[in-house]
Amino acid sequence: MLWAIAFSPDGKILASTSSDNTIKLWEVASGNCLTTFKGHDTWVMCAVFNPEGNMLAVGDGYAAITIWDIDTEQRIKTFNVEQIYEQMNIYAVTGLTTPQKSALLTLGCFLLNPSCSSYCTNFTEKRTINTCDI
Numbered sequence: 001m002l003w004a005i006a007f008s009p010d011g012k013i014l015a016s017t018s019s020d021n022t023i024k025l026w027e028v029a030s031g032n033c034l035t036t037f038k039g040h041d042t043w044v045m046c047a048v049f050n051p052e053g054n055m056l057a058v059g060d061g062y063a064a065i066t067i068w069d070i071d072t073e074q075r076i077k078t079f080n081v082e083q084i085y086e087q088m089n090i091y092a093v094t095g096l097t098t099p100q101k102s103a104l105l106t107l108g109c110f111l112l113n114p115s116c117s118s119y120c121t122n123f124t125e126k127r128t129i130n131t132c133d134i
Helices: 098-106
Strands: 002-007 013-018 023-027 033-037 044-049 055-060 065-069 074-079
Touching: 013 044, 013 055, 023 055
Parallel strands: 002 044
Antiparallel strands: 002 013, 013 023, 023 033, 044 055, 055 065, 065 074
């Protein structure tokens, strides 16, 4: 699914972001894909070029902002937002529905049964999921 598009300041390049975790740069005149930036762990949801058109800032579903160099096609820097639920064990929490637990796992919580060493973490980030009677 396409999430966002952004035109370069000179209008020659179009950036598109999508749910396949990539950013594509397109030549507007020909419609050809110039390159694909990979390396995000989740959907890339927004994009904007800097005024010179040589850098692209994108935001993803984990609230991370990444700056890409258009010329070298390299990641310059990623800024991560503090995840307030990260490392919170919700194993013994009661009264949560399955969708609520799933949302908390997505936000960085985990399920750790104190009687065993296995745990379930945020499966959307492709972290290890071990089986245990949780």
